[in-house]
Amino acid sequence: MTPFPAGLSSTWAPVALSRQLKAKPLARQVGGVPIVLFRGAGGAVAALEDRCPHRNYPLSDGKLRDGTLMCPYHGWRFDGAGACVEAPGAGEGAALDRLGARTLAVAERHGAIFVKLEAGDGPPPTLELPPLVGDPDHDHFWWTRDPWRGRALDALENILDPFHTNFIHDGLIRVSRARQPVRQTLTFREDGFEVAYDQDDPDRGWMSRLLEGERQRSVGRYIPPITFQGRWEGPKGLTLCATAFFVPETEERYRAFGCWTTPKGRAPAWLKRQAILAFVRPVSEQDRVALDRQHATITAFGGPRFKSGPTDRVTVPLTRLYQGERLEPGVDGPHVIWL
Numbered sequence: 001m002t003p004f005p006a007g008l009s010s011t012w013a014p015v016a017l018s019r020q021l022k023a024k025p026l027a028r029q030v031g032g033v034p035i036v037l038f039r040g041a042g043g044a045v046a047a048l049e050d051r052c053p054h055r056n057y058p059l060s061d062g063k064l065r066d067g068t069l070m071c072p073y074h075g076w077r078f079d080g081a082g083a084c085v086e087a088p089g090a091g092e093g094a095a096l097d098r099l100g101a102r103t104l105a106v107a108e109r110h111g112a113i114f115v116k117l118e119a120g121d122g123p124p125p126t127l128e129l130p131p132l133v134g135d136p137d138h139d140h141f142w143w144t145r146d147p148w149r150g151r152a153l154d155a156l157e158n159i160l161d162p163f164h165t166n167f168i169h170d171g172l173i174r175v176s177r178a179r180q181p182v183r184q185t186l187t188f189r190e191d192g193f194e195v196a197y198d199q200d201d202p203d204r205g206w207m208s209r210l211l212e213g214e215r216q217r218s219v220g221r222y223i224p225p226i227t228f229q230g231r232w233e234g235p236k237g238l239t240l241c242a243t244a245f246f247v248p249e250t251e252e253r254y255r256a257f258g259c260w261t262t263p264k265g266r267a268p269a270w271l272k273r274q275a276i277l278a279f280v281r282p283v284s285e286q287d288r289v290a291l292d293r294q295h296a297t298i299t300a301f302g303g304p305r306f307k308s309g310p311t312d313r314v315t316v317p318l319t320r321l322y323q324g325e326r327l328e329p330g331v332d333g334p335h336v337i338w339l
Contacts, residue, residue: 003251004031005152005225006324009117012105012127013226013247014257016113017142021045025069027060029249033117035104036060040080041067047106047115048082053099110134111142112257130221130229130243132261138241139269143280144257148288150295152226152246152254153322158287159228159244160195160220160314162339168286172279174339175204185333186313190326193317194221198334207279211240222314224321238263240276252295256284311337 008031015028016037025038027050034050036059048069050060057073064070068077068085075088076099084099105116107127114127132138148155158164162182165173183198202214217233226247232240241261248254258280262272298304308315313335317327 002323003151004248005322007225008248011225012107012114012116012129014112014144014245015047015115015247015255017144017257018108018111018113021113023064025060025062025064027058028115028255030115030117031248032250034058034060035115036069037106037113037115038064038069038080039067040069044080045106045108045113046080046082047104047113048078049102049104051101052076053084053101054087059101110140110259112259130223130227132229132231132241133243133259135261137264138261139264139272140259140261141269141273141276142257142259143277144255145284145288147249147253147255148291149253150291151252151298152248153319154291154294155246155254155256155287156222156226156228156322157315157318158291159230160222160318161312162197163311163337164290166339168290169207169283172207172283172286173203174208178204179338180204181336182339183334184313184337185331185335186317188317188327188330188332190329192222192224192321193314193327194219195314197339199339203339207283211276211279215239222318222321252299 013030015030015035016026020026021037021039025036028035028037036048036050038046040046048059050058052059052071052073054074054076057071059069059071062070062072065077068079070077076084077086078101079085082101082103084096087094087096087099105118105125107114109127110133116125134140166176170176180201185196187194196217196219198217208215214234215232216235219231221229223229227245229243231238243259245257246254260276313332320327
């Protein structure tokens with residue numbers, strides 16, 4: 001199995017939040033490719049491969065000057081389009097056209113910066129985001145953390161798996177000693193799938209009770225290769241939506257970005273943000289520790305050796321899509337499970 005998901009190079013991947021890109025260049029990595037971000041002329045975001053074409057020094061170690069990025073090794077400067085605009089010592093009239101740095105497609109939307117590994121030459125490709133992200137009828141906020149150790153595939157399976165919540169998040173999301181019946185239905189498309197959970201009683205964990213109220217339905221959707229979207233609904237419709245991107249930086253490290261979406265009008269946006277973060281921080285830390293421990297064990301034994309049980313209905317379709325395969329459209333369920 002390849003270390004990175006199929007189609008990663010042609011996927012828009014978030015690499016930073018807008019507020020993280022300030023007066024210095026910012027180093028990032030996607031699929032093993034080092035990237036440097038900076039704001040060029042007029043404040044527009046630029047993305048280059050993080051290597052000076054002269055002697056391959058990391059451009060992220062450089063400085064910004066007049067809307068250009070200067071390499072600290074020999075002082076070559078590059079604009080937002082990757083063109084070399086100065087090579088100190090060459091004298092006036094020196095030919096610089098062939099000395100440009102490789103650009104990447106980049107877009108800044110709704111408070112996040114997205115990069116596509118394909119070259120940034122020519123017309124900019126269209127950035128299509130998952131449903132609700134940036135929708136003006138909803139409140140949104142982004143959240144990210146430092147990279148986590150492990151495989152993005154395992155992080156995706158973790159967030160699609162409801163059964164670990166009774167244990168890893170006992171008391172916060174669900175309660176291990178107070179399970180309840182839930183109807184699980186999987187719907188497959190050629191290029192993705194979703195899992196719906198219908199229930200008659202609300203979840204008993206503090207996070208679910210305080211943020212969602214009377215949950216009746218939740219839907220987890222996998223959008224290959226790196227995106228999950230979860231939607232939670234009560235008697236009056238959508239209460240909460242979480243869109244998570246798990247961006248592989250290296251074979252053993254990924255960076256997670258989350259966009260949280262709520263309907264407008266129920267409470268001030270700042271208050272909802274604080275309430276959501278009060279639970280997201282401990283829940284994400286519990287997941288980080290669990291995934292780190294899992295990855296350490298996988299590494300110690302030379303690779304994953306999973307035995308899937310009767311509740312692991314998303315493992316096979318997730319893995320197939322992650323590897324670039326297609327699914328047979330159809331519906332599986334409903335199955336009565338206990339959560």
